[in-house]
Amino acid sequence: MAAGSDAAETMALSCVHCGKPASLQCPKCAELKLPREDAAFCTQECFKKSWSSHRLVHSKPKASLISNSTERNPDSLGEGWLYCLKKGQARTPTPPHFDWTGTLRPFPISRKLVVPGHINQPDWAVDGVPKIEPNSDFQQVVEIKSPDLIERMREACRVSREVLDAAARVIRPGITTDEIDAVVHEATINAGGYPSPLNYHFFPKSCCTSVNEVICHGIPDARKLKDGDIVNVDVSVYYKGVHGDLNETYFVGNVDESSRQLVQCAYECLDKAMAIVKPGVRFREIGEVINRHASMSGFSVVKSYCGHGIGELFHCAPNIPHYAKNKAVGVMKAGQVFTIEPMINAGVWRDRMWPDGWTAVTADGKRSAQFEHTLLVTEKGVEVLTARLPSSPNVFPWLSS
Known part of the structure; x- marks a missing residue:
């Protein structure tokens, strides 16, 4: 953790974790030149407690993943990108037909993300069916x-x-x-x-x-x-x-x-x-x-x-x-x-x-x-x-x- 270069400006900020006045700044945020309001902390302890969620701020948009000309083509996105059908139980490589009510259209979705085995999971996690x-x-x-x-x-x-x-x-x-x-x-x-x-x-x-x-x-x-x-x-x-x-x-x-x-x-x-x-x-x-x-x-x-x-x-x-x-x-x-x-x-x-x-x-x-x-x-x-x-x-x- 580094002290802000402009003390007056930094002290006016609030800690990302607890909301108290902040005088420290996440060094990675400073390196990436991210907004100070997302990088301010009052103590090292607050910085450590919020790290698991705060570090996600450092992720840069994967804009290069999808180009304007190919973003609706599943093949251009790589393996696993398909359109969703039947409440998630089916996938298709072609856009569905529908009498769309507005300008928005569905785009391909990626594969389902994985949850580690040590996480306590509800009874629908494996087969999609709530039982209790x-x-x-x-x-x-x-x-x-x-x-x-x-x-x-x-x-x-x-x-x-x-x-x-x-x-x-x-x-x-x-x-x-x-x-x-x-x-x-x-x-x-x-x-x-x-x-x-x-x-x-x-x-x-x-x-x-x-x-x-x-x-x-x-x-x-x-x-x-x-x-x-x-x-x-x-x-x-x-x-x-x-x-x-x-x-x-x-x-x-x-x-x-x-x-x-x-x-x-x-x-x-x-x-x-x-x-x-x-x-x-x-x-x-x-x-x-x-x-x-x-x-x-x-x-x-x-x-x-x-x-x-x-x-x-x-x-x-x-x-x-x-x-x-x-x-x-x-x-x-x-x-x-x-x-x-x-x-x-x-x-x-x-x-x-x-x-x-x-x-x-x-x-x-x-x-x-x-x-x-x-x-x-x-x-x-x-x-x-x-x-x-x-x-x-x-x-x-x-x-x-």
């Missing part, structure tokens, strides 16, 4: 988590947040969503976790990357992000027997004002929904709050996908619809853990499914944005288990104003 989850009593009954389970969830959610932050730091024009997936995969493995989406019902990647008109469940592929895109990265980590789950939508380079308003509205919808979480509140009220804010902002709310319970199971009761006049039953109780993850569209709320069986897109081809947190209902209100950290990258302008 579908038949669990907690598909109908909302679990009240034990103190031990809650503590493990805090740890899993902290790891999930750090993994998402690692992905956020590499997003820029020219990087592929496959490269983002590789960062998520490596950061998860380095933390001792398993990327929950990997092979879940045959999903082929370690995270979801949803670009522009993709609402959710976009599959990381060979397409380069372009200046003006928006991209949602959805990260889930299985750690110490439980799952953490969160996502954020990021700006790629210079984004137009309408897209900025859409993304900020999605952020605010989640924020306003979290503010009402406490014992005694009906689950269906979450959708009322979200729908009201989205409608007032001129946007619509997706109805096909909802938040969910989470813990030792990746998905379980309760279901959390995000739209108004929904029929969710039950009231919140202390010890319950669930996600809220509103998907907000610039146009109509309806969605279509791509031929890969995973990628949900807006029916009119207009853009969609989403944010998600995992939440614990406490005796007095709510604890956001996946909350942003002092070290989380400062990528949302409205948080700085």
Whole structure:
């Protein structure tokens, strides 16, 4: 670790790990001339603790891997790059045919990444089929988590947040969503976790990357992000027997004002929904709050996908619809853990499914944005288990104003 050359400038920075004032700089970041805000640390100890995720910042984009003229040709990408079909259970060397709703198209995907054998893995890791989850009593009954389970969830959610932050730091024009997936995969493995989406019902990647008109469940592929895109990265980590789950939508380079308003509205919808979480509140009220804010902002709310319970199971009761006049039953109780993850569209709320069986897109081809947190209902209100950290990258302008 080296002291910064400009003491006044460096001292104004915050530690990447803990958020305290920072006076040290990662020497590798200095060598690569990376932004100082991504390289600042307060002590050697913080530098060591964050190394497994921080070192991913040093990775240079593999832009040479894919040229503009050949990036959609699987043969030019090397062995193993194919288009995805049948929810991840099939591959094809030719682009699928579809009545595309917007300008985005699927690109080839790389082979599934490997998780080391020493990592604790969920029951779908090998054959793609969840076994405990579908038949669990907690598909109908909302679990009240034990103190031990809650503590493990805090740890899993902290790891999930750090993994998402690692992905956020590499997003820029020219990087592929496959490269983002590789960062998520490596950061998860380095933390001792398993990327929950990997092979879940045959999903082929370690995270979801949803670009522009993709609402959710976009599959990381060979397409380069372009200046003006928006991209949602959805990260889930299985750690110490439980799952953490969160996502954020990021700006790629210079984004137009309408897209900025859409993304900020999605952020605010989640924020306003979290503010009402406490014992005694009906689950269906979450959708009322979200729908009201989205409608007032001129946007619509997706109805096909909802938040969910989470813990030792990746998905379980309760279901959390995000739209108004929904029929969710039950009231919140202390010890319950669930996600809220509103998907907000610039146009109509309806969605279509791509031929890969995973990628949900807006029916009119207009853009969609989403944010998600995992939440614990406490005796007095709510604890956001996946909350942003002092070290989380400062990528949302409205948080700085």
